[in-house]
Amino acid sequence: EAQVTQNPRYLITVTGKKLTVTCSQNMNHEYMSWYRQDPGLGLRQIYYSMNVEVTDKGDVPEGYKVSRKEKRNFPLILESPSPNQTSLYFCASSFGPGGEQFFGPGTRLTVL
Amino acid sequence: DAKTTQPPSMDCAEGRAANLPCNHSTISGNEYVYWYRQIHSQGPQYIIHGLKNNETNEMASLIITEDRKSSTLILPHATLRDTAVYYCIDWDAGNMLTFGGGTRLMVKP
Numbered sequence: 001e002a003q004v005t006q007n008p009r010y011l012i013t014v015t016g017k018k019l020t021v022t023c024s025q026n027m028n029h030e031y032m033s034w035y036r037q038d039p040g041l042g043l044r045q046i047y048y049s050m051n052v053e054v055t056d057k058g059d060v061p062e063g064y065k066v067s068r069k070e071k072r073n074f075p076l077i078l079e080s081p082s083p084n085q086t087s088l089y090f091c092a093s094s095f096g097p098g099g100e101q102f103f104g105p106g107t108r109l110t111v112l
Numbered sequence: 113d114a115k116t117t118q119p120p121s122m123d124c125a126e127g128r129a130a131n132l133p134c135n136h137s138t139i140s141g142n143e144y145v146y147w148y149r150q151i152h153s154q155g156p157q158y159i160i161h162g163l164k165n166n167e168t169n170e171m172a173s174l175i176i177t178e179d180r181k182s183s184t185l186i187l188p189h190a191t192l193r194d195t196a197v198y199y200c201i202d203w204d205a206g207n208m209l210t211f212g213g214g215t216r217l218m219v220k221p
Contacts, residue, residue: 043156043211059210090155101209103155
């Protein structure tokens with residue numbers, strides 16, 4: 001089944017404790033991206049990647065890192081999480097920047 | 113900021129057509145009109161997209177005005193499972209995908 005998977009789905013952590021949210025897709029997509037969704041602010045893009053080893057900042061990249069060492073994986077790294085990064089995070093992928101984007105199920109992160 | 117304008121909420125009776133409007137006042141020539149929806153807190157789901165011509169797929173129809181300043185997403189026979197937030201987006205390959213507030217569609221029995 002074609003899908004985008006994210007892990008973990010739920011995470012409660014404390015300020016400053018490094019964490020990684022994994023994202024993987026099995027559709028051989030070149031384009032992948034991360035979004036966060038907050039009440040009243042909608043979905044905002046954090047980072048995106050056009051291909052392996054090619055990443056770029058989205059609208060709200062501060063406090064986040066990403067890597068794209070393999071085509072299928074696009075992990076989101078929070079080196080020192082803070083409470084303002086408490087949010088619902090979505091990973092997405094597509095063949096290119098245009099066309100249908102496939103979204104993962106979301107990761108709900110709480111930083112205390 | 114999102115470049116499209118949508119009503120914040122709409123109701124529709126089950127079995128009726130749901131017509132969701134969107135204004136694209138600043139759309140440029142190379143931008144497509146995309147529609148997505150998000151059911152509760154699930155990941156957004158692609159519905160349809162178009163450039164100039166009207167489009168139809170198994171989920172919905174998309175009507176784009178000739179000047180491309182507005183579009184309408186039509187769900188021909190809305191069901192309770194169509195209750196969701198619907199987003200219209202102007203997008204080309206050079207830009208970020210920017211979701212606005214969307215329209216919260218409530219399909220009622």
